Amino acid sequence: AQSVTQLDSQVPVFEEAPVELRCNYSSSVSVYLFWYVQYPNQGLQLLLKYLSGSTLVKGINGFEAEFNKSQTSFHLRKPSVHISDTAEYFCAVSESGFGNEKLTFGTGTRLTIIP
Amino acid sequence: ETGVTQSPTHLIKTRGQQVTLRCSSQSGHNTVSWYQQALGQGPQFIFQYYREEENGRGNFPPRFSGLQFPNYSSELNVNALELDDSALYLCASSLGGGTYEQYFGPGTRLTVT
Numbered sequence: 001a002q003s004v005t006q007l008d009s010q011v012p013v014f015e016e017a018p019v020e021l022r023c024n025y026s027s028s029v030s031v032y033l034f035w036y037v038q039y040p041n042q043g044l045q046l047l048l049k050y051l052s053g054s055t056l057v058k059g060i061n062g063f064e065a066e067f068n069k070s071q072t073s074f075h076l077r078k079p080s081v082h083i084s085d086t087a088e089y090f091c092a093v094s095e096s097g098f099g100n101e102k103l104t105f106g107t108g109t110r111l112t113i114i115p
Numbered sequence: 116e117t118g119v120t121q122s123p124t125h126l127i128k129t130r131g132q133q134v135t136l137r138c139s140s141q142s143g144h145n146t147v148s149w150y151q152q153a154l155g156q157g158p159q160f161i162f163q164y165y166r167e168e169e170n171g172r173g174n175f176p177p178r179f180s181g182l183q184f185p186n187y188s189s190e191l192n193v194n195a196l197e198l199d200d201s202a203l204y205l206c207a208s209s210l211g212g213g214t215y216e217q218y219f220g221p222g223t224r225l226t227v228t
Contacts (some may be wrong), residue, residue, distance in 0.1 A: 004157075032215055034215075036219075041221075042221055043119070043205055043207075043219035043220050043221045043222050044158070044205065044207075044219040045219070046216060046217070046218075049215060049216070051215060090157050090158070092157075094215060100163045100165070100170045100171030101146070101148070101163070101209060101211070101213075101214075101215050101217065102148070102160045102163060102171050102173070103148075103150075103158070103160060103217065104160065105157030105158050105159070106157050107155075107156055107157050108155075108156070108157050
């Protein structure tokens with residue numbers, strides 16, 4: 001079984017400042033890693049995913065994340081945030097290999113951008 | 116290209132009743148997953164359907180059941196509703212086959228009173 005821990009439930013950041021949202025996972029098997037964003041009253045949108053290859057993954061809206069296998073982490077970063085980045089961010093894992101693509105999510109981090 | 120759609124948007128039911136939620140997958144997607152998102156929590160996997168067959172189930176009781184139709188649309192049925200079933204129910208579709216890219220609908224907000 002897999003589990004995901006998002007260490008910060010809320011992160012306030014000033015506009016144009018950098019941000020890092022932390023994610024750690026636990027699994028007895030190899031996993032794939034994901035970050036999703038949820039805007040108010042909407043479903044989830046995929047920001048980026050790590051399946052294999054380079055450990056630095058670039059996604060949409062200027063976000064990137066780095067997979068660190070030794071620290072079992074997959075932190076999300078953005079060098080300069082905008083008001084429009086205000087949303088809930090979810091880290092998720094899925095057991096690697098062909099099979100059902102069940103996602104196990106963390107509890108989310110609410111990112112609030114301060115003007 | 117039409118995205119994932121869900122109906123209804125909101126629903127209020129009484130404890131003990133039954134409910135059916137519907138999902139239309141994105142064009143060309145043969146895999147549908149359902150998730151329950153309680154207030155302030157991350158989504159939890161209920162089950163997944165691949166080409167009309169159940170392809171994995173989370174820790175939900177049998178009163179949660181589903182169907183996938185030949186056009187790959189899907190239904191989630193919940194019997195004997197409990198207060199704790201109040202949540203946002205999300206449907207996600209994907210191409211399957213190891214693409215690991217799920218597209219989520221806007222969800223159905225279910226309130227059980």
